[in-house]
Amino acid sequence: MNKSDLKMISVLERTGGFASAQELHQILRREGDGIGLTTVYRALQSLVDDKIVDLLRRDDGEAIYRLCGDGHHHHLVCKGCGQTVEIEGGAIENWATAKAKEFGFREVAHTAEIFGLCSKC
């Protein structure tokens, strides 16, 4: 956990929703921070490894990052403003486990995200 990591956490806190590496870099630059794009990618990768931020993908495949709370959870993402809500997925966990067992799969992981328009958009 170095200076850049903390800087990224700070921007992510301020932006709230998901943002791409490029966007986060631009924001920092606008604020006068001379941080390099390389460092942004490095810091984000490091935070993902430490499970401090979540990484998921936009429709076009671009990676987007979000500061996340502890433990396993899923997201409700607004297509309009990018605002996201962390949600519990009790039903999902059971479903994934059951299906995996049904087909004899081991070491399973799963992804589940919901996209839509929030009440403001």
Add this chain to the structure above:
Amino acid sequence: MNKSDLKMISVLERTGGFASAQELHQILRREGDGIGLTTVYRALQSLVDDKIVDLLRRDDGEAIYRLCGDGHHHHLVCKGCGQTVEIEGGAIENWATAKAKEFGFREVAHTAEIFGLCSKC
């Protein structure tokens, strides 16, 4: 639906699991087909638009395609051999709908995939 579209459907049928555009292109080339990469992308895009194939993303963001049956469904994907199984997601549908309503989201869609190792791998 043109010749290239049919050709892509044919390869996808033979490969079974998910494959990327680049992989599908290589397979066709190996078989002696001189189809261009551009055409592969175009055909896949067209099939996705017509909801004949599913598009999802590998961990690194690369797009992978799979011939899919009718209707809404999810996948159980083997990390080892790429073999996939289409599964029903009754529990997921309800979960997604309920959560969306709970937070006042409209026009919702959702993704849910399970990754693991199949019995052979």
Add this chain to the structure above:
DNA sequence: CACGAAAATGGAAATGATTATCATTTCCAA
């Protein structure tokens, strides 16, 4: 069959995100 328009095709260049390189700078303990 011949002709021309429209669709399809594919090679090459452009794009854009992400990663690798590498020289320079910052940190920090001894």
Add this chain to the structure above:
DNA sequence: TTGGAAATGATAATCATTTCCATTTTCGTG
């Protein structure tokens, strides 16, 4: 202060995907 490790960032390399554009194929009509 100093030596080395870690961090940094500009630049170049990579790689999937798109865009461009010229050529070829398809196909309906005379």
